[in-house]
Structures are given as structure tokens and as C-alpha cells.
Amino acid sequence: MWQRRTFHECASELSAISEDFRSAYTNRFNWDRAKRDRVLSDTSTRGVEVLRILALSIRSDQDAGLTVEDQSCVGALVTAATEAEASRAMATYRPPYQNVAGSKPLRLRQALNKIAHADPKRSGFFADERAHDLVLTGQDHGQTWIAVISLIDLCHVVKALPDASTRA
DSSP states (O other), X not given: OOOOOBHHHHHHHHHHHHHHHHHHHTTTTOOOHHHHHHHHHHHHHHHHHHXXXXXXXXXXXXXXXXXXXXXXXXXXXXXXXXXXXXXXXXXXXXXXXXXXXXXXXXXXXXHHHHHHHOOTTSEEEEEOSSOEEEEEEEEETTEEEEEEEEHHHHHHHHHHSOOOBOOO
16 A cells, blocks of 8 residues: 655655755855755755645645635735746845735645746745745746745645645
8 A cells, every 4th residue: 555645744844855955055054065065956856846746735635625725825926027027036036025026925725836837947046044935937828927935834834734645
């Protein structure tokens, strides 16, 4: 029998991955360049995998009515942006996400959709000791969007959902 991890286990793992990434990115432990690069690469790869598992499995459960659609804010969304604005956001974003010009609050369901539909070649991030925010971009019916998602807030919201095994 296959045993899958639960939402809470994935959120806890993503929290730990984010902490490790931020430690390496800020060089909290004064690691040499080779070790920092290795940790950054490994945590990025693992983080994307866990984030996509969460996005697909929670959305699937929500679609089936097995999990509520939590209305907590996990980021900010700009629904109509130019390509130049998207590029600028990826290069210059600084927290808090509530201050993103022209944005509206991004709820969990929308954030999961943006994770699933983001252009993997056009993304960025901000990380320091207290924040780890993704800056994702994509297209919706020819219109460019920008989503800023706090991994820390996302993990807190997922951990507040009723726990369930992942299926995706």
C-alpha cells in the first residue's frame, strides 16, 4: 500500500526547507561558497517539489469538497500588469507584500492556482531572516499577472486546515 504525506507534514517540511534556504541565503552560519550554493540548490529543488504537491493536492481536495477554502491572506496579486512591471517586480520586490502597488489580497486558493500556473522562467523571490516571499508571474487569457506569496504565511494557513493525506 502506498502511504502519502499529509498537508501538515508537507507544510512542516516546506517551513524547514524555507528556514534552511534563508539561512544559506543570508549566510547565517558563515558557510563557504560551495556549501551555501549546495544548500541553496538543494532547498530550491525540494521546496518547489513540496510546494507543487501542496498546491495540487489541496486544490484537488477543495474541488471535491473535502477541504474548506480558507480565506486567509497569503500574499498579494496584481491581475493586470505589463511585462515591464512583471520584470521590475521580480527584480525589486521587498516585503511586506501588503505594500505591492495596485494589488489585492491573495487568498490560499488563488495562491495555489498561481503556483500551478506560474511561468517557471519568470519568477523571483525575496528572502531574509524573517521573510521568504515568492514573486511569480504568468498569463491569464493573455493578461500578465504578478503574485507575491509568503511561504511562511502559506505554511501557517495550510497547517490550520484540517489535515489530510496528499493525493496529487
